[in-house]
C-alpha cells in the first residue's frame with residue numbers, strides 16, 4: 550500500500566515536472582544581441598536597406614537643403630563616425646547658462662545680429678552659421694557667449710551603435726533597476742530616472758536614456774532634435790527654425806521621399822538596425838583582463854556600469870505607442886556596461902536639460918510625469934557612460950578631458966566614491982588588470 554502511494558507520488562511529480570518543462574520551453578528565451586563593426590544590419594532590415602539609411606546619415610547637407618541658419622556640422626556622420634558611421638567622435642559641443650537670483654539654472658540669452666535678435670530656450674551654442682554671405686552681406690548671426698553666462702561646459706559626441714537595443718528596454722526595467730540599485734547600496738548609489746516627452750507622441754512620456762542627461766527616450770525624437778539643433782534642418786518633429794535671419798528655404802526642410810519616409814525616419818532606422826559594439830575578443834580572453842573583470846565587479850564599478858540588460862519582448866509598444874518592438878530587437882540580452890540612469894559622480898557640468906531645445910512644440914504640453922523638479926536635478930548629474938566600445942575612444946568622460954583610463958577612474962567622486970576608493974586600494978597589478986579589462990570593452 551505504502552509503495553503504491555509512493556508510486557502515485559512519483560507519477561504526480563513526473564507530470565508536474567514535465568508541465569514545468571513545457572512552460573519553460575514556451576517562455577520567451579532571451580538571445581544575445583548581435584555585435585560587430587561590419588556595417589551590416591542587426592536583422593531588423595536587410596543589409597541593403599541599412600546601407601541606404603547610412604547614406605542618408607552620411608549625407609552632407611548644404612544651404613539649399615535647409616542647412617542652418619545656425620548649425621554645428623553638415624552631416625550626422627561628421628560627429629558620429631568612429632570607427633564607422635554611427636560611432637562616437639572627438640567633436641565636442643558648447644553649452645552655457647547661468648544661475649538666477651532664485652538659485653536655479655537659467656538658459657542663456659545670446660544676442661545675434663548686433664543684438665537685434667536674442668536666441669533663448671536652449672543651452673547649446675552653435676559654432677557655425679550660413680551668413681554673412683553674398684545674399685546677406687551685412688547679417689552676422691554667429692552666436693557669441695555673453696560674459697554673464699558663467700556656467701560653461703563642453704560635451705563629447707556619443708556612440709549610437711547598438712542604441713536600438715537601449716531604446717527597446719522597457720521603462721519599467723530601468724525604474725526597477727534604479728530601485729534595486731538604491732536599496733542594495735543603502736541609499737548611497739541611487740540612479741535618477743527622469744520622464745521625458747516623446748516628441749512623436751504629443752502628451753506622452755517615456756524614461757529618458759539618450760544623451761549625457763537622458764534627455765530623450767526615443768531615437769526618432771533624438772533624430773529630429775539633432776537634425777534641427779546640430780544641422781539647422783527643420784523636420785516634422787521640429788518645424789521651427791532657431792532663427793529666421795538669413796533663411797531662404799521654406800519649412801519644414803526635411804520632406805518625405807517617395808516611400809513616405811523623411812530623413813529623420815531613416816536616421817532613426819539606421820540607428821535601430823545597427824549592431825551593438827563588439828568586444829576585443831582576443832584581449833577579453835587573457836588572464837589579466839579576466840582578473841580585471843572580476844575586480845571591476847568586486848570594487849563596485851558594475852553597480853552603475855551594469856553588464857547586461859534585456860529588451861522588452863517583441864510586440865511591446867514603446868515611445869507612447871509610436872513604436873512596436875520588432876522581433877530583431879525584442880527579448881535580447883546586450884552588454885552596455887551602463888545603467889542609463891543619472892548619477893552625481895562629482896563631475897556634473899551644472900547644466901539643466903533645456904526643454905524647448907529638446908522637445909520643441911511638445912514642450913508646450915509637458916506630460917504630467919515630466920516633473921520640473923527632476924529636470925532641475927539633472928544639473929549636476931550625468932548618465933553613466935556606457936563602456937561598450939570604450940577602448941576605441943581616446944578622450945573620456947562627458948568633456949573629453951580625461952585622456953587615460955586612470956584619469957577617468959580617479960575623477961569619479963560623489964556616488965562613485967566607494968568604487969574609486971576600492972580602486973585606489975588595489976595593488977598596482979590589480980589596478981592594471983582593471984584597466985586591461987577596460988581595454989577589452
Ligand code: HEC
Pocket residue numbers: 621622623624625626627628629640641642704705706707708709712758759760761762768771772775776779780816817820
Ligand atoms: C556637431 C556634432 C553632432 C552632429 C552633427 C550630430 N550629433 Fe548626435 N550627438 C552629438 C553630441 C555632442 C551628443 C551628446 C549630446 C548631449 O547629450 O549633450 C550626441 C548624441 C546623439 C544621440 C544620443 C546617443 C546616446 O546613446 O545617448 C543620438 C541618437 C544622436 N546624437 C543622433 C544624431 C543624428 C541622427 C544626427 C544627424 C541628424 C546627429 N546626431 C548629429 C553630436 C552631434
Ligand code: HEC
Pocket residue numbers: 738848849850851852853854892894896897931932933934935936939942944945946947948954957958961964965968969972983987
Ligand atoms: C555611481 C555610478 C558609477 C560608478 C560606481 C562608477 N562609474 Fe564610471 N561613470 C559613471 C558616470 C556617471 C560616468 C560619466 C561621468 C562624466 O562623463 O563626467 C562614468 C564614466 C566612466 C568612464 C569614462 C567612459 C567614457 O566613455 O568616457 C570610465 C572609463 C569609467 N566610468 C570607469 C569606471 C570604473 C573602472 C569604475 C569602478 C572603479 C566606475 N567607473 C565606477 C558612473 C559610475
